[in-house]
Amino acid sequence: MKPVFHMTEEQTMLSDMLSRLLSQPTEDPWRRFADQGVIGALFTEKHGGYAGSGSDLAVVFEQIGRAADTTPLIDCALLPGYLMAEAGYDLAPLINGEQHYAVAHTEAHAHYDLHGVETIFSNGTLNGEKSVVIGADSAQQILITARDGDNIAIYLVNADSPGIRYNHYELTHGGHGADLLLSQVPATPLAGNAIAALEKAWAAALVAQCADTLGAMEIASQMTRDYLMTREQFGRPLSSFQALAHRITDIMLAIEQARSAVLLAAAHLNNTPKERDKHGAACKNLMGRMGRLVAEECIQLHGGIGMTDEYALGNYGKRIIMADHRFGDTDYHLERFIAFTSESSSAMQP
Amino acid sequence: MTSPDSDTQFRHDVREFLQKELPDELANRVRLHQSLKKHDYEYWHSRLNARGWLAPNWPEKFGGAEWNPLQRHIFEEECALAFAPRAVPFGVAMLGPVLQKFGSPAQQNYWLPRILSGEDWWCQGYSEPGAGSDLAALNTRADRRHTHYVVNGQKTWTTFGQHANMIFCLVRTDLSAKKQEGISFLLIDMNSPGVEVRPIRLIDKTVEVNEVWFNNVEVPVDNLVGEENKGWTYAKYLLTHERTNIAGVGFSRAGLDSVKRIAASVRDGKRPLLENPHFAARVAQVEIDLMAMSMTNLRLITNATAGQAPGLESSLLKIKGTQIKQEITDLARRAIGPMALPFESESIEGSNMGLPDPFDAGAVTAHYFNNRKLSIFGGSNEIQREIYSKGILRK
Numbered sequence: 001m002k003p004v005f006h007m008t009e010e011q012t013m014l015s016d017m018l019s020r021l022l023s024q025p026t027e028d029p030w031r032r033f034a035d036q037g038v039i040g041a042l043f044t045e046k047h048g049g050y051a052g053s054g055s056d057l058a059v060v061f062e063q064i065g066r067a068a069d070t071t072p073l074i075d076c077a078l079l080p081g082y083l084m085a086e087a088g089y090d091l092a093p094l095i096n097g098e099q100h101y102a103v104a105h106t107e108a109h110a111h112y113d114l115h116g117v118e119t120i121f122s123n124g125t126l127n128g129e130k131s132v133v134i135g136a137d138s139a140q141q142i143l144i145t146a147r148d149g150d151n152i153a154i155y156l157v158n159a160d161s162p163g164i165r166y167n168h169y170e171l172t173h174g175g176h177g178a179d180l181l182l183s184q185v186p187a188t189p190l191a192g193n194a195i196a197a198l199e200k201a202w203a204a205a206l207v208a209q210c211a212d213t214l215g216a217m218e219i220a221s222q223m224t225r226d227y228l229m230t231r232e233q234f235g236r237p238l239s240s241f242q243a244l245a246h247r248i249t250d251i252m253l254a255i256e257q258a259r260s261a262v263l264l265a266a267a268h269l270n271n272t273p274k275e276r277d278k279h280g281a282a283c284k285n286l287m288g289r290m291g292r293l294v295a296e297e298c299i300q301l302h303g304g305i306g307m308t309d310e311y312a313l314g315n316y317g318k319r320i321i322m323a324d325h326r327f328g329d330t331d332y333h334l335e336r337f338i339a340f341t342s343e344s345s346s347a348m349q350p
Numbered sequence: 351m352t353s354p355d356s357d358t359q360f361r362h363d364v365r366e367f368l369q370k371e372l373p374d375e376l377a378n379r380v381r382l383h384q385s386l387k388k389h390d391y392e393y394w395h396s397r398l399n400a401r402g403w404l405a406p407n408w409p410e411k412f413g414g415a416e417w418n419p420l421q422r423h424i425f426e427e428e429c430a431l432a433f434a435p436r437a438v439p440f441g442v443a444m445l446g447p448v449l450q451k452f453g454s455p456a457q458q459n460y461w462l463p464r465i466l467s468g469e470d471w472w473c474q475g476y477s478e479p480g481a482g483s484d485l486a487a488l489n490t491r492a493d494r495r496h497t498h499y500v501v502n503g504q505k506t507w508t509t510f511g512q513h514a515n516m517i518f519c520l521v522r523t524d525l526s527a528k529k530q531e532g533i534s535f536l537l538i539d540m541n542s543p544g545v546e547v548r549p550i551r552l553i554d555k556t557v558e559v560n561e562v563w564f565n566n567v568e569v570p571v572d573n574l575v576g577e578e579n580k581g582w583t584y585a586k587y588l589l590t591h592e593r594t595n596i597a598g599v600g601f602s603r604a605g606l607d608s609v610k611r612i613a614a615s616v617r618d619g620k621r622p623l624l625e626n627p628h629f630a631a632r633v634a635q636v637e638i639d640l641m642a643m644s645m646t647n648l649r650l651i652t653n654a655t656a657g658q659a660p661g662l663e664s665s666l667l668k669i670k671g672t673q674i675k676q677e678i679t680d681l682a683r684r685a686i687g688p689m690a691l692p693f694e695s696e697s698i699e700g701s702n703m704g705l706p707d708p709f710d711a712g713a714v715t716a717h718y719f720n721n722r723k724l725s726i727f728g729g730s731n732e733i734q735r736e737i738y739s740k741g742i743l744r745k
C-alpha cells in the first residue's frame with residue numbers, strides 16, 4: 001500500500017478539468033457533474049465508474065474543497081453509491097445523474113456512534129427520527145438505516161412517501177440539510193451486511209471529507225499569506241512582524257502534515273478493514289486538529305475582515321471546522337486509533 | 351479591601367436583585383446565545399439604573415455605585431451566572447470615565463445623566479479600514495470652522511452603530527502633527543446630516559458591527575472633549591477602562607456549566623459524553639485553567655487600588671480570559687456533535703418554533719464562530735503581547 005506522492009496523468013487531467021469546471025457558474029451543478037464524469041470518477045469500473053481509488057477521491061475532493069462547492073457529492077453520490085454497490089445495485093442511474101439519492105443515518109442523540117440507530121423497522125415500515133440528512137431537498141430516493149430487532153439494515157424509500165416529514169435548513173458552511181420524522185414509511189431492506197457496507201462507505205467518505213478540508217485549508221492559508229503581504233499597519237506590511245511570520249509558518253506546516261495524512265488514508269482505502277480504518281482514524285484526528293489551527297489562525301491573522309460574511313475566508317473557516325462534525329470528530333477518531341493500535345504493536349507501519 | 355462578611359452580604363444582595371428583576375425568558379435567551387434586541391438591553395439598563403447599579407465604576411457624585419474592584423468582580427460574576435444581559439459598555443464603561451476625567455463640568459452635567467437614563471445610546475468610533483491595530487493611523491478628519499467642526503471620513507467595525515444615536519470618535523484635527531499628536535476626541539450626533547450607517551454581516555450572519563460614514567458632518571465645538579489634539583491621551587485612558595473586567599470569569603463559569611449540561615445529555619454510544627475520557631479531559635483542563643485565572647484575576651484586581659484600572663497585567667487577563675472563553679465555545683460545539691451542522695438563523699434571532707432542540711444546539715456553532723472576535727477586538731491578543739512585553743523588556 002504505497003502512498004502515491006504524484007498524481008497519475010489521468011488524475012492530473014481530472015484535477016485540472018474540475019478546477020476549470022468549478023470556476024465557472026452553472027444553473028444545475030448536479031447535471032454538470034454527471035455530464036463531465038465527476039460522479040463516475042468516484043467509482044471503480046466494476047461499479048460502472050472509471051476511477052474510484054482512494055487517491056482518485058482525494059484528487060476530486062481537494063478541488064471541491066478549494067472551490068468551497070456546496071453540491072453534496074459526498075452525501076448524495078459517494079455514500080449512496082457505496083451502499084448500493086454493496087447491495088448489488090446498478091449505479092448507472094446515479095452516475096449518469098438521472099436519480100438523486102440521500103442517506104439518512106445520523107440520529108441526534110447518537111453523537112458519532114455508527115451503531116447509534118434507534119429508528120425501527122417493523123411490519124414493513126420505518127418509524128423514527130433522522131438528523132442532518134444532507135441533500136434531502138433534491139433526493140428522489142433516500143437510504144435510511146434502521147434497526148430490525150438487533151440488526152441494523154439499510155432501507156430504500158421514496159423521498160415523497162407520505163410518512164416522511166421534513167424540517168429543512170441551511171448548513172453552517174452552506175448547502176442544505178434536513179431532519180426527518182418517519183412514521184409508518186413503507187420500506188424495503190437492501191441485501192447484504194449493512195454494518196460492513198456502512199463502514200466501507202464511511203471510510204471512503206472520510207477520505208473524501210479530509211481531502212475537501214485539505215483543499216479548503218490550502219485556500220485559507222493562501223489568502224492569509226497574501227493578506228499578510230499586502231495589509232499594512234504601523235507603516236509596514238503585517239508580514240514583517242515576526243510574531244505573525246512565525247504563525248504563518250505553523251499554518252503551512254500544519255497543511256503539509258494534513259496532505260500527508262490524506263495521502264496515507266487514501267492509499268489504505270482498499271486495504272484490510274482494520275488497516276483502512278486505522279489510517280482513516282489517524283487522518284481524521286489529525287485533520288481535526290490541524291483544521292482547527294488553520295481555520296482559527298487564518299481568521300485571527302486577518303483581524304476584523306476575517307470575521308465578515310462577505311469576505312470568502314470566513315466561509316472556508318466554517319467549512320474546515322464543520323468537517324470536524326462529519327463522520328466522527330477529533331476525539332472520536334483518537335479513541336478509535338487508540339483501540340486499533342493498542343491491539344497491534346506495529347502502529348508505525350506505513 | 352472589604353471584609354469577607356460584607357462580600358457575602360453583597361453577593362446575597364446581588365442575587366436577590368437578579369432573582370427579582372431578571373425575567374426567566376430574557377435569561378433563557380442569553381443562555382442560548384440568541385442575539386438580543388435593542389429593547390432587551392434598554393430594559394435591563396433601566397432595571398439596573400433603577401437600583402443605582404448601572405454604573406458600578408462611576409463615583410457616587412455622578413450617579414455611580416462607586417464599588418471597589420472586588421465588588422465589581424462579584425457583581426459581574428453573579429450577573430453572568432444568572433445569564434443577565436451584558437450592560438452595553440460604550441456609554442457607562444468607556445465614555446463615562448473619560449468625561450469624568452477630562453470633560454468640562456457642562457459636558458459632565460449634560461451627558462452623564464443621559465447615559466444612565468438611556469436617553470443616549472453610545473457607540474465607539476475608533477477603528478477605520480486603514481487603522482485597526484495601528485489606531486493612530488486614523489484618517490477621519492475634523493476641520494474647524496468657527497463654531498463647528500466639519501467631519502469627513504469613515505469608521506468601521508462600529509458595534510451597535512445601528513442602535514446608537516451618539517458616537518464618540520477619534521478624529522484628526524492637525525494634519526501636520528505627528529500621528530498621535532493631531533488627534534482629538536469628538537462627540538457626534540448620529541442623526542446629523544451626512545452620517546450614514548451601513549451594516550456589516552459577520553460570519554455567524556448576525557449584524558452587530560457597522561461602517562459609519564461622515565460626509566461634511568457639522569459638529570458643534572462644544573462637543574470636543576478636553577483639549578484639541580490631546581485625544582490620544584484620552585483614548586489610551588479609555589482603553590485601560592475597556593480592559594477592566596476583561597477576564598470575564600463569570601461568563602466563563604456560566605459557559606462551562608452549559609457545556610457540562612449539554613455533555614451530560616448527549617451519549618457517545620457507550621456513556622454520557624461527559625464521561626468520555628477524551629471529552630472529560632478537555633473540560634477538566636479548561637476548568638483547571640479557569641480556577642487559576644479566577645484567582646489571578648482576584649489577585650490583580652485587589653492589588654489595584656480601588657477605582658484604578660490595572661496596568662500591564664490587564665493585557666495578561668485579556669489574553670487568558672479570551673483564550674478560555676474561546677475554548678469553552680469550542681467545547682460546546684464538540685459536545686453537540688453532528689448537530690453543529692444545521693445553521694438555524696431563527697434560533698439565533700430567537701423565534702425558532704420548529705422541532706424541539708434537545709441539546710439547545712441552536713446557536714452553539716454560531717457562537718463559536720462569533721467569539722473568534724474576542725481575540726481580535728479591544729486590542730488584539732497580539733497587540734496585548736506587544737504591550738506587555740514592551741512593558742517588561744524596556745530597560
Ligand SMILES: Cc1cc2nc3c(=O)[nH]c(=O)nc-3n(C[C@H](O)[C@H](O)[C@H](O)COP(=O)(O)OP(=O)(O)OC[C@H]3O[C@@H](n4cnc5c(N)ncnc54)[C@H](O)[C@@H]3O)c2cc1C
Pocket residue numbers: 231233234238241243244300301302303304305307473474475476477479481482483484506507508509510559723726727728729730731732733736
Ligand atoms: C466584532 C468586532 C467588534 C468591534 N467593535 C468595535 C467598536 O465598537 N469600535 C471600534 O472602534 N472598533 C471595533 N472593532 C475593531 C477592532 O478594534 C479591530 O478589529 C482591531 O483593532 C484589529 O484591527 P484590524 O481588524 O484592522 O486588524 P489588523 O490591525 O489589520 O490586524 C490583523 C492581524 O495582525 C495582527 N497585528 C497587527 N499589528 C501587529 C503587530 N505590530 N505585531 C503583531 N501582530 C500584529 C493583529 O493582531 C491581527 O491578528 C471591532 C472588531 C470586531 C471584530
